[in-house]
Amino acid sequence: MNDSTKTSERPVKPKPRARSFLIALVLLVLTFWAAVKVSFDLSTFWEVWSNPIWSKFWPIPWDWVFTKENTFDPLIETLQIAVASTLLGCLVALPVSFAMSSLTTPNKVVYFISKTIMNLVRAVPDLFWAKLLVTAIGIGAFAGAWSLSIFSLAVMVKLFSETVDAADPRPLEAARSSGARHLPAVKTGVFPTVFPSYVAYSLYIFELNIRASVVLGLVGAGGVGRVIETQRQFFRFDRILGLLIIIFGIVWVIEQISVSLRKRLV
């Protein structure tokens, strides 16, 4: 044991591999390239205070903002889009999620097809759906509600099918061994255990939809975003700021209610 004196020294730090250096270098070069491409410019942050545009944001014309036709009617339309698309999306998501989970899928073909379609749907950003549907079925809240329904379906099946995957398989096995057919077995064996998380996820989707429906109007899909888009074209940023304060006040209140409901559920 003549080595024991050496233990007081620090262990030698392992040398980083050449590959790590290479990866770091490539990432660094890519980052610089990307920064050039997006015209990275931190001077925005200190020039921003002297920018004359700020005078356009102030003062907020509250008497314009607090009117029914400018704020509250579009805001109600926004909420209606969010409610309708959450209900439709989550309702359709229930059977699709069971088809997409390896635990409860009726057969491999349904599993594979539903997984593939839902992955492709989810790869398209939500406002792309809105723009596509606005072009297809016309400007307005109708297209907005459809696009959010599609998007909430795609997100909901992802979240909920993973919950179903993780559900306890034993009740299902019990139901099957007593001779139940597929649907009754899933209904009695899996559904009761995952239903609370279904409701919780639905509330979460509702929160996402409330936020998304605020911006839908920017692409012509109805709701309060339409007013923002119009005022943006007139450079009335004071009005936009006033609107935004009202919107996010209301969105915040709704979210707090939803969050507290979710906490009680799970």
Added chain:
Amino acid sequence: METLSDTPIPSQRPPTPKTFHRWFIALPFLVAIIWSVAGLDITLSRLLDAPGDAWLIIKQMIPPAFGEVYERGAVGKIFESVYIAWIGTIIGAFASLPLAFLAAHNVAPLWIRSPIRQLFNAIRAVPELILAVILIPVTGLGAWAGTLAIGIHSIGTLGKWACESIEDIDEGPIEATEACGGKWVSGMRWGVLPQVMPVISSYWLFRFEINVRASAVLGMIGAGGVGSELVSQLSFRNFPAASAVLIMTMAVVLTIDTISAAVRRRIIKGAETTDEESRTLQAITDLTGIRS
């Protein structure tokens, strides 16, 4: 001997519980459905026409005109979206990391952590698109407005996630650092950072995946990236070109998701498998979500 037969076996099914109260739950839902549908001026004719209209557009989208959009420089636009997401994520990561240390309840005092937590909440409440609407007049149209919008929005979510992972740590190393005479900063550097860095960096990657989608959307209002391309093709009703843009965007989004998921798993779980075949299988699972 006590056997099962001694306990009385219920010969009948237990009575079904009364479900009357369910109607009280169902009622608000019915009201919500009627209220929301009434506001969206949905008429039966619109509802019946919508699938037909959508089908007409889908028919015109095939085959996608890849050559045309390639000549218009759509590939560059898609990469611009990726650059915006990358730089935006880096801005968010760099700004949120120190803030997260000041927001975690186990390492920061109350007077500093509560305002920073409120800051995170406030930032998260405003969507990127709204931030871009405000930033575009300040910075001018283009990629920088989108980058800033994504960077600022990312501070909120990344800060919250990083703060939560700091709150989950084992506090022994901080105590050890203090026992050696280390200051608060040394405790953070040697006690906290090595514990949380794997989780936080995987959050950064996850945020990057989200930001790629967000930056694609930001182009629709003129903040740089592929969104503007889709909007202009759709307003010219040039559907083959629009579907080409859409498919290219989806391909890039899925590729980035797959790569990022693989890197994130490598960071969190380490090198589980070394043989090429199981890695490929993992990648397919990441891409499709299908477990075999």
